[in-house]
Amino acid sequence: MKLRRTLLSLMAAAALGTLALTASAETYKAEYKLSMVLNTSTPWGQAGKIWADLVKERTQGRINIKLYPGVSLIQGDQTREFSALRQGVIDMAVGSTINWSPQVKELNLFSLPFLMPDYAALDALTQGDVGKKIFATLDKAGVVPLAWGENGYREVTNSKRPIKSPEDLKGMKIRVVGSPIYSDMFSAMGANPTQMSWADAQPALSSGAVDGQENPLYLFQVLKMHTVGQKFITTWGYVADPLIFVVNKEIWGSWTPADQAIVRQAATDAGKQEIALARKGLVEADKPLLKDIAAVGNVTITQLSAAEREAFVKATRPVYNKWKNTVGADLVNTAERAIAARHK
Template identity: 35%
Template sequence: MKKKMTLVAAAFAASALTLTACGGGAGGDAGADGETYSWDMTITVSETSTWWAGAEKFAELLDEKSDGRMTVNLFANEQLSGGDPAAGVEMLANGDKAFSYNSPIIYSGIDSRFSAITAPFLYADYEEADAAIADGGAEAYMGLTEDLGIKMLGFGESGFRQITNSKKEITEPGDIPGLKVRVAGSDLFLDIYQELGADPVSMNFAEVFTSLQNGTIDGQENPFDVIYSNGLMDVQDYLTVWNYVYDPLILGMNLEMYEALSDEDQAIVDEAAAEANEYQINLSRENESTQLAEMEEQMTVTTLDADQLQAFREAMQPVYDSYESKWTPEVADAVKAP
């Protein structure tokens, strides 16, 4: 049986860290000496998303628990990396900013093992995803992020990914060939859509709305919260609910910077991250039904049944065959539904 553990968050701490008072940012008793910190944090999407709400909660909790010694400056839409989430992850790893919510999909561009938890049709629902993460998945990803010099504090959540487009209703694999679909910047997602016969395009999320609006692309795939909070229903006619990929969020901190904190300040960061992630996940799930209801007023929404989903699962078998060795047995087994 895999070791059970509590989900904590993943946050990248970087050189946007400013240290004052004696101690100069060294570890030991820095917190007791009154060390103060000013950190930057980014998210990939807009201020109307639950990602932003989780980041705000994290900043509030750090300020509260540290009696004002820890402050966080928040930036939406990957503003510090020119809208490029992959560059944003590199900034975090290099210590050029403090914190970020990022999907493992973005991390997979650095290490393909990160894409294991976003394998197509891996989980049927949130209950399965929660169980897998608690039963070894989070522990495995803590190890992966540490290999990059990042202290993972736990998972937030983007949700199950859906597909939208401006051309037609999607109910079976035969509906996808020929569609020009923007996908997240990951080899796995490019391969998924190539296997389905689509014309997948990787672009920064900041460019998606305009590209849908002017017809450069036909569709895109994202969870409800991202679709809704960025107004994509205004430029898309069809939404297919198929829950084909579960997408958690990594909230983290640069490992070297985390280890430089005193034990007391590490505990503050750990506790704030855990509470903020729980808040963000609950908010994201609570909002889904309302978001979907509003999108149904503007789009044709199709929810696939079990037989329709099975056809897509079978179509994905070549992708699984190709990626199992890239994920490695250790990581793939850690994220499987119990």
Template identity: 40%
Template sequence: MKKNKFSLLVIVSAILTLLIAGCSSSTGGDAAAGKKMNLKMSVTISDTSTWYKAAEQFADEVKENSDGRINIKVYPNEQLTGGDSGKAVESLSKGTVDLTYNSTIIYSILNDKLGVLSAPFLFKDAADVDAKLAGEGGEEIKQIIRDFGVEPLGFGENGFRQLTNSVQEIKSPEDIKGLKIRIPGIKMYTDLWTLYGANPATMTMSEVFTALQQGTVDGQENPIDVIHSSKLQEVQKHVTMWNYSYDPLILGMNKKLYDSLSDEDKQILQAAADNANKYQIELARDTEKQQIKEMEEAGVKFYYPTEEEMAAFKEKVQPIYDDYKDVWGEDLLNLFLEN
């Protein structure tokens, strides 16, 4: 009788072992499969921006498709890092922030090669941007980002950067001379604006409104969505629409966290990211006209340079390509210069 009981226990134990093994070998085979997660996502600008709206859509879709297991809280204005975008990307790389929407300008702090996307007058128009970021050049950018601990879940759009100022209409490089212009903290922009004869000043985005209001700087450069959502039209009189530098966004996730996920959860996040990026880009492009109209109604004057004037702006900063092709990597640069 005891022998029969022992045999029965052995059989039951074996069945349980097989069941546990079967459960643990589900798609991905990760310990994180089916795990409940509360994640933090940082966005550089306010909750009225297309960045934030897309991040909210991303969070909602992930929550729905994971049956509430994966919850993402979105923080605008870089609240998690005291308004500092550079710290946000560093925190993402280290894993103290889980997800961010950040410009590749900020990523270039970690790797100078990423500054190639901000090269002056590199892209012709939105169609040129879409084609090149979807091609080999875009894939090279994603791999560079992976190398420092961030999984890129795709490109969003901050947009073409425009110049605002409170002094005068800008029609030529001569008009820029002597102006104090706030720029992001990367050396290439410092060199570029120095070529124009400006006095470039770096500061975090959270400081810009006050600096403009107090006259610490005369102007700044950013895409229309950032200008509008940051209410810079309240302290700036002139906008020059010259598309001088393009600014992609990266929807990034800490790579160590991403790699720990099951295949199913990776698919949920990637699908939601694809939808959010598409939505953000379309929204940014669709709303720009309305944002310009609202800024004009607030008294801001927009100037659109002629082809001849644009040629003068481009010629003045061509030395940037000679100075930075080795920094960016000539092969990488050529992927974006090729038609």
């Protein structure tokens, strides 16, 4: 009798487990919408593709993800992406810390001018206590953060002259992204910053209405910026733009714990692959990406000396100090300590 009761109990437990899986499976959508700014010809776009492919394979098709580049789910308005994600208009995203910083002020950390002098500094933040604190903040803000990716260090280009000092920027019209800290930084260096979308920036650069812009170097090639008058590049590494893999909280809660674990690990794996793609050609000793860019369209590349870079650091320090309180002094102090202790 005891054996019979044990067998019946095991059968009942198995049946309940099957019912639970079935009930959970019924809550799964046929397709999940993943938002990104850039398409799959870029490392950013590849981040979404790799993630989607890994999830489909590892869940055996239970979770199917469709990519929506160009933030097309919100008519191309990058600044609305985080809000749309929280509201459920978007299910998943690989998003930019810059684009989400108006809604999550702590993300402005990565836009503090000249905070991160190298990739080791960036890694010290995203992979350490700072990254954990930011993920906790995002969780409280209404999304589930899973892993880090990277859009890269942002470098400045223009059609006028080499930029070696803040004086070279004086009066120059520079297209910047929509976050206010960028206007503050370029104003501090004497430039005339203009916020506009990239769709508007391209004709403005072509016509000369705008002199320059700032973006990761891989985009110089992808967008063929030498064809819109960008003949001078300065590599100054003034800010970097980490990417974050996130899921809407309601969507996350609809998946089984096993599938949640699969999606999280897939995001981590995709992030590592994407970071390698974003840094390709820039971490090697001879920086082949710079050679490739210089060879196309007779582009002049200026790499700042330590003394030249320090002049920009000094010019933007008031902006750093102003925004330190906006970001949160404790978080910035933690970041500064992590960078000082990094292994170069």
